[in-house]
Amino acid sequence: MNANPFFGLFAVWIGWAGGFLLLYGLQATGCRAGWDGDMIGPISVLRLLLVAATAGVVLVLLALWRKAGREGPASSLARIAGLANGAAILATLCFAGVLWLRMCT
Secondary structure, X not given: OOOOHHHHXXXXXXXXXXXXXXXXXXXXXXXXXXXXXXXXXXXXXXXXXXXXXXXXXXXXXXXXXXXXXXXXXXOHHHHHHXXXXXXXXXXHHHHHHHHOOOOOO
């Protein structure tokens, strides 16, 4: 099977962008709906949803990274794609703010 070499280069970054939009939209919706005031024990419903969504996004990105690494022959583009996708995985650290930042102002 001949894979598109650019899938491996952009797969995880496209997934990262989708995850960012999902988290941003979830936060905006949750703030507007007042989910930050609804509590389940010591944690707000909004924070719980954001943490769960973040974990889901990271799992999807790791799966994409693994799939992208198996696509196509080992070439310079494949090595560059591996590094670029690794950078996308590291960029998910910006999602960690859902653990301690204020949800709504």
